[in-house]
Every structure is written in C-alpha cells, then in structure tokens.
Amino acid sequence: MTSTYRITLLPGDGIGPEIMAVAVDVLKTVGSQMDLAFEFEQALIxxxxxxxxxxxxxxxxxxxxxxxxxxxxxxxxxxxxxxLPRHQRPETGLLGLRAGLELFANLRPATILPQLIDASSLKREVVEGVDIMVVRELTGGIYFGNPKGVFETETGQKRGVNTMAYTDSEIDRIGKVAFEIAQKRKGQLCSVDKANVLEVSQLWRDRITALAADYPDVALTHMYVDNAAMQLIRWPKQ
Structure with a gap:
C-alpha cells in the first residue's frame, strides 16, 4: 500500500527555485522506489x-x-x-517560520566524504573520520528576546539593544533532544556556553547538568564557546 505525504515547498530566493526543482526530482525518484507518494504545494517566503x-x-x-x-x-x-526595515526583510520570514512551527531544535550533522577530504582546508588527519551532530536551539535566546531595537537615549545618542533570554523549560527541551541523540550515537555530549560571563549561560549549564542525571549512559562535558570554536578546527574528532 502506497503511503502519501503532503509536502510544502518553499523555494524562496536566489538559487532556491533551481535547487528546489532538483530536490523534488530526487523525492519523486525515492518515492517510486520506496512505494511512497508525495503531494507538493508551493508557497511564498x-x-x-x-x-x-x-x-x-x-x-x-x-x-x-x-x-x-x-x-x-x-x-x-x-x-x-x-x-528594507528589519521587520520586512526576508530573514524575518525565516524567524517567523521557526516560531510558528515551534522548530526549536536545529540538527546540523558534520561529516566528510572520503572523496572530499583533500578539498578541505584542514589537514587530512584532522578531518578524516569526523562525525559530529550539532544541536542548536532556534526559538529562544538573543534572536527572540525582548526588548530589542534601536532607541534614543536621554542624551540624544542611539542605543542598540538585543536581549538574550532562556527559560528553564526552553533549555530542558533542547537538552533532552541532545541527550537522546547522544544515546543513539557515541554516548558523548558537549554543551557549549559562556557561563563564565553570562548569567543566561549559567542557567543553561545548570539545567543541562541537572538533566544529565536522567541519562547516565551519556558522558556530559561543558565547554566555553570561544574554546569550542578553536577545538572544532584544532581537533574536531575529540
């Protein structure tokens, strides 16, 4: 029996329509081989x-x-x-889509095909065998925190403001996603924050540490974001 799925296509801008056409062809080919049917509907963003x-x-x-x-x-x-004014820019549509669909967890796998190792700017011994899943929180934090904007102070200066804020429930739900993914992989999870400077990051670290008790089969470590950026280049396989 053929299963049918409804897929909304958002080609968007630039090369979007071109790559979307190829993606649809791929889905149709997969569907014909896996007894799947797709109903496509295109929309604007x-x-x-x-x-x-x-x-x-x-x-x-x-x-x-x-x-x-x-x-x-x-x-x-x-x-x-x-x-255009910021609230009318294309990227605002992307943020609205994330919030509207409650897409709080962004999964970014980082692997390298053997055929492409020599195309990397990093040495072969550094990137060969890399297999990382980055779990990024999408609907909290500085992109969605309030207040935000550019305001005029009492002295007539302009002041730009963005607010980075998380609730414990927002941290817990992304943490659970990360722990559950780690359980299915190597059993290792590195939480990246800036807890040595930011109070919001200290809350993040506290909540992730508390969650670890529910996942005894996952080895949790913490790393400051600036060090994490260096380690991803220096030795990503760790």
Whole structure:
C-alpha cells in the first residue's frame, strides 16, 4: 500500500527555485522506489513573498506549512532586500517560520566524504573520520528576546539593544533532544556556553547538568564557546 505525504515547498530566493526543482526530482525518484507518494504545494517566503505580498512570511504560507507533513525550504535573502526595515526583510520570514512551527531544535550533522577530504582546508588527519551532530536551539535566546531595537537615549545618542533570554523549560527541551541523540550515537555530549560571563549561560549549564542525571549512559562535558570554536578546527574528532 502506497503511503502519501503532503509536502510544502518553499523555494524562496536566489538559487532556491533551481535547487528546489532538483530536490523534488530526487523525492519523486525515492518515492517510486520506496512505494511512497508525495503531494507538493508551493508557497511564498522571503524576498519572493515580499515582492508578491509585501510580507516576508504571509499568513497563507504559515497555514499551508502547518497543514503539511513536512516543509522543504531552499534559500532566503539577497542584496535586493537588504535596505528594507528589519521587520520586512526576508530573514524575518525565516524567524517567523521557526516560531510558528515551534522548530526549536536545529540538527546540523558534520561529516566528510572520503572523496572530499583533500578539498578541505584542514589537514587530512584532522578531518578524516569526523562525525559530529550539532544541536542548536532556534526559538529562544538573543534572536527572540525582548526588548530589542534601536532607541534614543536621554542624551540624544542611539542605543542598540538585543536581549538574550532562556527559560528553564526552553533549555530542558533542547537538552533532552541532545541527550537522546547522544544515546543513539557515541554516548558523548558537549554543551557549549559562556557561563563564565553570562548569567543566561549559567542557567543553561545548570539545567543541562541537572538533566544529565536522567541519562547516565551519556558522558556530559561543558565547554566555553570561544574554546569550542578553536577545538572544532584544532581537533574536531575529540
């Protein structure tokens, strides 16, 4: 029996429509081999949506996405829209999509194919065998915290403000995703923060440490973000 899935396509901007067409061809090929059927519906987002509707994320697009089994997004943004007010820029549509679909966990695998090792700017012995899953929190933190904006002070100066904030529940849910993924992989989890300077990062570290008690089969370590950036280049296989 063929299973049918409804997929919303968001080609977006730039090379988006071109790569989306190829992705659809791939899905159709997979479907024919795996007894799967796909119903595709295309919607607007980003610069394409701004040009057509004046909004980076039309309500109709979000409604269509919520009614789908999956959403396939290609690319967003371009120089054409960089001078628009921030709330009207293509990237605002992406943030709205994340919030509207509650996409709080971004999974970024980092591996390298043997055929591409010599194309890396890092030495072969550094990158060969790398297999990392980065779990990134998407709907809390500085992108969504308030207050934010550019304000004028009493002395007439302009002051830019962004607020980095997390609740314990926001930290716990992304932490659980990371621990569960670690259980299915090597049983190692490194939590990256800036707890030596930021109170919000101290809360992050405290909550992740508390969660570790529920996952005794996962070895948890902590690392400051600036050191983590160096270690990813120096020895990513660790």
């Amino acid at each position: 980003g610069g394409a949506a701004i040009d057509a509707t004046g909004e980076p994320l039309p309500e109709a697009t979000l409604k269509t996405c919520k009614a789908s089994d999956a959403v396939l997004l290609a690319a967003i943004g371009g120089y054409k829209w960089d001078t």
